[in-house]
Amino acid sequence: MFQRILFAFAVVLLATPAVAATKAAVFPFDFHDAQQDGEMFPQNDPEDLRRLQLVSDELRSLMQKDERFDVVDLSSKAKEIDAASPFYKCDGCEAPIAKDAGADIAVTGYVDKLSSAALNLQIIVRDAATGQPTKTMSAAISGNTDDMWLRGVRYLWKNRFNAEAEQK
Template sequence: MRMLKWILCLSVPVLIAVPAYANTTANTTKAAVFPFDFHDAQQDGEIVPQYNPEDLRRLKLVAEELKALMTKDGKYSIIDLAPQAKAIDTASPFHQCNGCEVPIAKDAGADIAVTGYVDKVSDALLSLQIIARDANTGALTKTMSAAINGNTDELWLHGLRYLWRNRFNVEAQPK
């Protein structure tokens, strides 16, 4: 009898937790976060731009940080875009194609397509943009930009986190 009580005590929380987890997963927005684009004004006019490897590393750093923030938030689940690598390579750069990422995101099963773009004017002045589109309609759902005054990991991440807290993750206010 005593063993039966222990089994019941241990199994009840598990039974209660499973439906709650299943419900949370069902309510997440599936997001396709594409590799961020990069423009370095110092390379304008070059036939084959020689981008600074640190800038390209930071580009991946901020894209991965956005994915981590979206996942941690619990409102989003990130879609694996590895199967769409060829289509992504063909369509990019996304900041110049006016929504060409949308069919790729839709084919991947995403609800939204998220792209990012860093415009480097100099090591002292950069701009980070994030754009989200509805994967079914292509409509813009979020556009945002932050100025970054310096070229370090910390400053790029600060700009991204600012956009996350104050623009991306903010629900529309009723009018």
């Protein structure tokens, strides 16, 4: 009897198709400092640019740890990425790059620094095949520190990016 149950269980496991991870191309985040608007030669704060890399890396890390996603390597697309960016201005031009890299989705981010204490972090997810947005999310950040920027991207990851998973 036990062997029959075990056999039936094994058949069900083998017959259940494995859910493939979504291949994600996570692009470098874009940055805009409104305090530099109107300047002839805008000078971005190196700390802001470092934090921009920090939140981009954090999102990539969170996605790599989640078995629903397989983050693709974009290093071979560096020239294309550089030529196409900033992505917040191109209305989906990252999608063909993501598709060419073998990704199902393209993920971009944007930080808009309104002042030294008020920032806005946005993440956009597009279907790599169509270029159409599938998710857009935004978080206000009050404070220009590593912790606040990381808190913003982690909040979006947990409460917006994965909202459907949390409801199940």
